[in-house]
Amino acid sequence: MENIITLENVSKHLGRREILKNVNLDVKQGDILGYLGPNGAGKTTTIRIILGLMRADSGRVSVLGQDVQIDSVRQKIGFVLETDGLFDNLTADDNLLYYASLYDVPLAAEKIAKAIQLVGLSDRAKDKVGTYSKGMRQRLALARSMVPGPAVLVLDEPTAGVDPTGQIEIRQIMLDMIRKEGKTILLSSHNLDEVQRICNRVALIHRGQIRLSGELEKLQHEMSRGGLTIETAEPVPPAVVEELKHLPGLFVREQKERVLQLSAGPQDVPGIIAWLVSQGIGIEQVKKLEASLEEIYTTILKEAETGNE
């Protein structure tokens, strides 16, 4: 698939502080890439560089194959920044019309009405934005990002401050943009649940370095580290669990009622099942355990912290 956003060995200093260290990142056509990291990790700086608001000290940054410092490239990039950039004294309609005119959007009025409807603000479109709640402003900022019909959207915490129902709606809008309109999205977020629900790829940045990136599903398999869930017909007797702990090549993570969570190499799984059956344990289901994004996130950050010490 074609790379829509590419960062190659990008470094950035602000004063003496190194904000980004040889960052490599690519977002391919049709991706929703979840860009994760703790506060101050370098997410916003990366986004600013992608939007051409900052220059990388070294490395290469391109969007749709072009240098982001070229003004016309931004014609194809929709954005939601940390601050919404909306004008309090203008109505929602006028705010979007103003931005649309900066992008030379044809049939702007129609597109604006559609975008405002999509984010559920039609009944407040004629109200001044100064009267909007934080969540409504975020929705409007998202609507603004859609109006120029960009090929790629760079969204910095678009659901921050939005109520749970609104978050679900915004997630659905993002998914529709990918599925129905073939857009590409880079989504910076602290909401791991949100990222896990909608992103197909993730990248994790910590102290200016990308610590992990790839397809979420693959990462979940890899990071499960041989995790296995076995559901048994009856609760496993403690004595059997104790014996199980002494078997070579496996680690008992947890045992609750009829659920046994283990870590084992794939070659060992048939032997473990056979051993349990020989102990009179009925097996109902064996599932490969997938690490949650939260587990991946905390594990990688812990490793990074340990490595840095």
Place this chain on the structure above:
Amino acid sequence: MNKIWILARKDIREAFRSRSTYIYIAVLFLLTFSYLSTYTALVNRLLEQNAGQDAIHQASQIFLNSLAYTLPLMYSILICSIFAAYSVIVDKAKHNLDSLMATPVSLKKIWIAKSLAVTLPSVLIALAVSIVGYIAINIMRVVPLAGGFIVPDPAAIISAFILVPVLILAVVLIVVYLQLILPNPRIANLAFTGIFLLLFFGATALTSMGLNVDFSLIYLGLIAVFLVIAYFLSPSLTRERVLLSSKG
């Protein structure tokens, strides 16, 4: 040019929504009346010296020429500070500039648009107030004391309608540049107040002395200096500088 006008028009509209803009306009009218007493004092001095009607007419012409040269410039500068507050300071404080810079519009165009949003309404208001003030001084003082309505010299008219707007734009370009890159843009706004005070006291001194000063040359020289400064400053205006100078 179209994008520049779109940006500038929005800022101008926002400024006219504010009451303080109208208060400033009222203040300008009040300031104009201070020239009535200046003119009266000038004529009284001439009368004490037993000057004839021709001498009074000549002195009045010089006085009114000086007004035509200086009033539009002073008033433009004074009112620039209010328009600059809406065009740059508010946008910067609310980080709206960040979003504007992420659009396809170049930073140079944003700079020029913001400068025009400050210059155009300021100059138009200043010219309107100056014309009204000029007519009022003529009707209330000049006609009774000098014996007739005095129109400024063509050079003074050209200066008011051409040189002053260009000079204001040149000054505003530099002030807006500073506002864009300074963490506290209000500091740059003080430049307007400083220039206004300098012009106000300088012009009052010159007009009360009845000196015939060639303002056109001074303005041309200043325009050249300010435009050269703006030209050399422009490469150092980057999105990153503007972004990082915004607090918060």
